[in-house]
Amino acid sequence: MSMHRSGMPTRPSRRAVVATGLAGLALSAPAIRSASAQEKVLYVNTWGGAWEEAARESLFAPFTRESGIEIRTVAPVSFAKLAAQVRTGVFEFDVTTLGVAELGRADQAKLLAEPDKAILDPAKLWPQAVKMNGVASHAFGNIIAYRNDKFPQGLKDWADFWNVGKNPGSRSLQRYAARVIAMALLADGVAPEKLFPYDLDRAFKSLEKIKPHVRVWWTQGPQSQQLLRDGEIDAIGMWDTQASRLVEQKAPITVNVNQGVIDIAYWAVAKGSPRAANAWRFISFAIRPEPLAQFSLKNAYGPMNPDAFKFISEAQAKTLSTYPENFQSAIVLDAEKLLPQLDEMTKRFDQWLTS
Amino acid sequence: MADQLTLSAGTGQEAAARRIARVGAGPLLLLPAVLFLAVFFIVPLLIVVWMSFTEPASGVGNYVRFFSSAHDLGILLNTFRTSAIVTIAALVIAYPVAYVAARYGGAIGAVLLLVVTLSFWTSFLVRTYAWMVILGVKGPVAAALGWLGFSPPPQILFTTFASTFAMTHLLVPFMTLTLYSVMKRIDSSLMRAASGLGARPWRAFVSVYLPLSLPGVVNGAVLVFITCLGFYVTPALLGSPRDRMIAGAIGEEIEHLLDFGHGSAMAMVLLAATLALFFIYTRFFGLDRLWR
Numbered sequence: 001m002s003m004h005r006s007g008m009p010t011r012p013s014r015r016a017v018v019a020t021g022l023a024g025l026a027l028s029a030p031a032i033r034s035a036s037a038q039e040k041v042l043y044v045n046t047w048g049g050a051w052e053e054a055a056r057e058s059l060f061a062p063f064t065r066e067s068g069i070e071i072r073t074v075a076p077v078s079f080a081k082l083a084a085q086v087r088t089g090v091f092e093f094d095v096t097t098l099g100v101a102e103l104g105r106a107d108q109a110k111l112l113a114e115p116d117k118a119i120l121d122p123a124k125l126w127p128q129a130v131k132m133n134g135v136a137s138h139a140f141g142n143i144i145a146y147r148n149d150k151f152p153q154g155l156k157d158w159a160d161f162w163n164v165g166k167n168p169g170s171r172s173l174q175r176y177a178a179r180v181i182a183m184a185l186l187a188d189g190v191a192p193e194k195l196f197p198y199d200l201d202r203a204f205k206s207l208e209k210i211k212p213h214v215r216v217w218w219t220q221g222p223q224s225q226q227l228l229r230d231g232e233i234d235a236i237g238m239w240d241t242q243a244s245r246l247v248e249q250k251a252p253i254t255v256n257v258n259q260g261v262i263d264i265a266y267w268a269v270a271k272g273s274p275r276a277a278n279a280w281r282f283i284s285f286a287i288r289p290e291p292l293a294q295f296s297l298k299n300a301y302g303p304m305n306p307d308a309f310k311f312i313s314e315a316q317a318k319t320l321s322t323y324p325e326n327f328q329s330a331i332v333l334d335a336e337k338l339l340p341q342l343d344e345m346t347k348r349f350d351q352w353l354t355s
Numbered sequence: 356m357a358d359q360l361t362l363s364a365g366t367g368q369e370a371a372a373r374r375i376a377r378v379g380a381g382p383l384l385l386l387p388a389v390l391f392l393a394v395f396f397i398v399p400l401l402i403v404v405w406m407s408f409t410e411p412a413s414g415v416g417n418y419v420r421f422f423s424s425a426h427d428l429g430i431l432l433n434t435f436r437t438s439a440i441v442t443i444a445a446l447v448i449a450y451p452v453a454y455v456a457a458r459y460g461g462a463i464g465a466v467l468l469l470v471v472t473l474s475f476w477t478s479f480l481v482r483t484y485a486w487m488v489i490l491g492v493k494g495p496v497a498a499a500l501g502w503l504g505f506s507p508p509p510q511i512l513f514t515t516f517a518s519t520f521a522m523t524h525l526l527v528p529f530m531t532l533t534l535y536s537v538m539k540r541i542d543s544s545l546m547r548a549a550s551g552l553g554a555r556p557w558r559a560f561v562s563v564y565l566p567l568s569l570p571g572v573v574n575g576a577v578l579v580f581i582t583c584l585g586f587y588v589t590p591a592l593l594g595s596p597r598d599r600m601i602a603g604a605i606g607e608e609i610e611h612l613l614d615f616g617h618g619s620a621m622a623m624v625l626l627a628a629t630l631a632l633f634f635i636y637t638r639f640f641g642l643d644r645l646w647r
Binding site for chain 1 (some may be wrong): 438491
């Protein structure tokens with residue numbers, strides 16, 4: 001599991017074993033834990049790359065300056081590791097970020113610590129700031145981007161994206177059930193306010209139409225960039241932050257945020273973490289208006305704390321997905337609404353994909 | 356008498372020491388390896404076995420689910436089919452290379468072996484990414500096909516062909532070196548004797564050389580097949596979702612579905628299948644053939 005992306009074709013039995021082998025170290029965990037409780041250190045699970053750079057500049061470094069708590073990072077974000085940690089009691093990281101679907105699943109599997117009210121009191125934050133033991137940080141859109149030369153008439157919405165008869169060309173979507181199913185339903189004409197609970201049968205019928213044209217189901221953010229930049233595919237459903245980097249690089253593409261499916265990143269603390277107090281101090285810092293505004297601007301994220309907009313110019317604010325005017329009409333994934341269907345949709349999607 | 360006694364006692368001690376050296380020191384020398392394997396392989400493996408029978412509920416539920424799911428069985432079948440194709444392709448490519456290197460030796464052989472070993476020094480992941488560039492729409496293959504008049508050039512990347520092709524490329528060195536080590540020991544005078552007795556080159560090859568090289572073929576095939584069974588990254592990066600092999604499916608179970616029990620059961624099925632193959636292999640062929 002931990003060697004998941006290492007690329008060595010060791011047998012999976014062995015790979016799984018290496019990770020669970022860490023369980024052997026669990027024997028010595030109490031000693032490690034009591035020692036580290038005194039530490040002024042916090043381990044944060046990050047997405048690495050540009051994300052980590054932005055986080056280091058706007059969140060980690062200022063937090064260390066203020067609190068004296070050093071932040072060490074572990075990349076990439078691994079949901080399985082979060083589960084394995086709680087299971088073995090060996091903590092490689094204390095804090096991680098989770099999307100809506102992972103948050104729901106993690107909270108259901110009891111992997112997340114409850115907020116320490118002495119440090120971070122949900123009642124004192126904006127409405128809906130804390131959900132299922134996650135603290136809302138920022139929003140990112142799953143939007144349409146396409147190559148200008150292939151679609152001179154443009155792709156207005158998901159229905160256009162799905163219409164391969166009118167708009168021929170290869171496609172790519174993320175290998176991620178909760179987001180792709182929303183797109184499939186919107187393409188099929190479901191009204192945004194009627195999206196939840198998902199009509200799975202209708203969604204898969206709609207997905208069936210585009211399946212032969214999806215050359216790649218991408219799994220990594222940078223991969224989605226590369227696919228579109230190199231013209232490996234003609235149109236893609238990707239993260240707005242990744243797409244905006246392509247625009248900065250002057251790639252010959254158009255980004256269309258219409259009908260963007262908004263997902264929210266939540267900060268969460270691994271249950272049983274020996275450094276939970278440090279973790280909650282960090283999170284309460286990371287959602288403060290000013291550092292959050294800086295962090296969001298670097299990634300073109302929409303800050304979830306409404307006060308963050310006080311530190312963002314009006315012109316910039318209008319381009320962000322959580323700007324009140326944009327957010328009201330946005331299609332936002334909701335952990336609580338998705339949770340009952342999560343297991344079924346993920347498994348069904350996975351099987352459908354390989355069939 | 357006394358002298359004799361001391362002498363015999365002395366030889367007795369020496370004999371004992373020799374016995375210890377013969378019997379006792381052997382296992383002692385194995386101790387580091389055994390300890391290492393026990394802590395980092397056997398114990399974790401047992402944990403995986405345990406998880407496969409206990410999560411989410413105790414019993415054989417995970418295995419029943421695996422063997423009653425057309426989807427899971429399909430992935431297992433695909434894993435074996437892909438490994439078989441890759442093994443055959445690697446054999447077809449590697450055999451002539453090893454043959455030339457072993458029979459003609461000299462500068463040609465040295466260069467051939469160098470090229471083969473060179474690719475060992477580059478990681479699987481790097482070579483997989485290299486294939487993404489080479490087979491991509493802006494890569495040389497597409498350009499060459501475009502120049503030959505294919506417009507638009509057929510898509511190669513993200514197909515079964517791409518992933519099988521790249522896996523074969525990754526495993527050819529294993530096959531070549533295994534074949535070479537056996538072929539190198541085939542006495543070249545046997546081929547001369549065959550032709551001296553009137554056999555045409557082809558006949559001499561089929562009747563003499565090929566049977567003598569078979570241990571290398573079997574060893575290489577097993578090595579490549581078993582390595583291929585566990586491939587994960589290459590089919591995920593170069594193939595289509597349909598090319599998923601069981602390692603990828605196990606990753607998916609654990610990384611996305613958090614189904615440690617089912618993932619562990621799949622890992623056990625793969626391990627059992629691999630062990631079964633390995634058993635057949637040692638029973639009928641044996642690793643020591645390589646050094647005979």
